[in-house]
Amino acid sequence: MIHFEKFTLSNGLQVIVHEDPTSHIAVMNLMYDVGARDEHPLKTGFAHLFEHLMFGGSCHIPVYDTPLQQVGGDNNAYTTTDLTNYYCSLPAVNLETAFWLESDRMLGLAFNEKSLEVQRKVVVEEFKEHYLNQPYGDAWHHLTDLAYTTHPYKWPTIGQSVSHIENATMDEVKAFFYKFYRPNHAILVVAGKVTSTQVAALCKKWFEPIPAGPAYHRALPQEPEQVFPRRKVVQGDVPFPILYKAYHMPGKGMPGYYAAEVVCHLLSEGKSALLHANLVEKQALYTKIDGYTTESFDPGLLVLSGSLPQNIPFELAENALIKVLKTIQHTTPVALEKVKNQMEAQLIFGQVSLIHRAQELAIATLQGDTNLVNKKIEYIRQVDLDAIQASAEMILQEQNCSTLHYQTIS
Numbered sequence: 001m002i003h004f005e006k007f008t009l010s011n012g013l014q015v016i017v018h019e020d021p022t023s024h025i026a027v028m029n030l031m032y033d034v035g036a037r038d039e040h041p042l043k044t045g046f047a048h049l050f051e052h053l054m055f056g057g058s059c060h061i062p063v064y065d066t067p068l069q070q071v072g073g074d075n076n077a078y079t080t081t082d083l084t085n086y087y088c089s090l091p092a093v094n095l096e097t098a099f100w101l102e103s104d105r106m107l108g109l110a111f112n113e114k115s116l117e118v119q120r121k122v123v124v125e126e127f128k129e130h131y132l133n134q135p136y137g138d139a140w141h142h143l144t145d146l147a148y149t150t151h152p153y154k155w156p157t158i159g160q161s162v163s164h165i166e167n168a169t170m171d172e173v174k175a176f177f178y179k180f181y182r183p184n185h186a187i188l189v190v191a192g193k194v195t196s197t198q199v200a201a202l203c204k205k206w207f208e209p210i211p212a213g214p215a216y217h218r219a220l221p222q223e224p225e226q227v228f229p230r231r232k233v234v235q236g237d238v239p240f241p242i243l244y245k246a247y248h249m250p251g252k253g254m255p256g257y258y259a260a261e262v263v264c265h266l267l268s269e270g271k272s273a274l275l276h277a278n279l280v281e282k283q284a285l286y287t288k289i290d291g292y293t294t295e296s297f298d299p300g301l302l303v304l305s306g307s308l309p310q311n312i313p314f315e316l317a318e319n320a321l322i323k324v325l326k327t328i329q330h331t332t333p334v335a336l337e338k339v340k341n342q343m344e345a346q347l348i349f350g351q352v353s354l355i356h357r358a359q360e361l362a363i364a365t366l367q368g369d370t371n372l373v374n375k376k377i378e379y380i381r382q383v384d385l386d387a388i389q390a391s392a393e394m395i396l397q398e399q400n401c402s403t404l405h406y407q408t409i410s
Helices: 046-053 065-070 092-107 113-132 139-147 162-166 170-180 196-206 257-268 274-282 314-330 333-350 354-367 370-374 376-381 385-395
Strands: 005-008 014-019 025-032 074-079 084-091 186-192 230-236 242-249 288-293 300-307 401-408
Touching (some): 025 354, 046 084, 046 113, 046 170, 065 092, 092 186, 139 230, 186 354, 242 385, 257 376, 274 300, 300 314, 314 401, 333 385
Parallel strands (some): 014 186, 230 401
Antiparallel strands (some): 025 084, 074 084, 242 300, 242 401
């Protein structure tokens, strides 16, 4: 059980406090309700660009990292399709330094051309290194563009095209910041050796004077139901062929979401899972096969990817995979209980980390119910064999699937 207290400032900033007197550190996690899905189709990659720009200096602080490191702190950030998250940890006695730094970034960035140019180059190089010049780096671009026809999930977090970042102007950057990086679009979690009274006083001093921004009413185009299978073949200078299959599934917290998560674990979690046991160990049609879900807020994807030996035809490997997927309908009570135990253990182990607890509190709050952090195990436990069968019948159908054959160059 993760205990917490919650309050909201007059400017709309939601604040969550998780007291842990056994810790000697404090964690500040600031999550903004903006991700790649909120970008303009011709200006993608902006949310990820801001992950970098936020470290390029703010109104009164030229360098974020230096003062934090001087008090023994550390920090990081990440961007997804749905959110942007910044977090730092530091000795609890120096907590106010984190409030000073994060509130100044929220108040406003330095917005100078030098900082923009430096961070633009960093992001462009990251795009080239990890997505254009790395084996299989463009696979996710191909797969999301195949799976989504309408929803903004059709482009990756890094952006649809490197040109969108190369051509970003200062005016566009400022407009994006003042639209999304406002207190009423953010969730602040403070965890560790802190008290609610202490955090409330620091919030009033550092964050409450920051004015709220205009309301943002998200109205994204929703993806229509996929009724025909989609397929694509690409070739690249890669060491071995990979088969990708992406199935549409419910979004995070939607009805059927937890059943889909359990289905994914039944298929791919560990060497005794259905796919590895049958396709790698028994039939030797794959050298490796994995599965995961995108865990997105809007309807997302359950993705299976398998590496093939050079002498195995794609058609043979794919047909064998489809055949194994059908066997999930015969899941036994023992197999289901084993997977649910694994998932419960993973959730409990994850709570050991104070940073992880803080981030999970923020994500749950963004979903609309902070106490979701304490309900996940219960929801997983409620998944029974009937739910597994219904989920598999709904998701694991070829008409609901986008298939990518990533071939080696002959």
